[in-house]
Amino acid sequence: MRDVRSYILLLNPYILILKSFAMKTLLFTLLTLTIILILSSFAFAQPPGLPGAPSQAPIDGGLALLAAAGGGYALNKLRKRKL
DSSP states (O other): OOOHHHHHHHHHHHHHHHHHHHHHHHHHHHHHHHHHHHHHGGGSOOOOOOOOOOOOOOOOTHHHHHHHHHHHHHHHHHHHHHO
């Protein structure tokens, strides 16, 4: 009759194979996760650049004529009111 030690000695190569397979699987999983995490950092969108200088609208010509017309209309209404 065999004792427990003899069974352990018989199963020892299989246990080593399972341990090495588990270690290889663990290392492969960790390596894969590390690569995914490193490569995913490159996939982030870049922030937009700073906006350029706003285009300035010159106050001349049409706006000056509109202001003059509004002033003339206001003077006309004030004169009619006083009479």
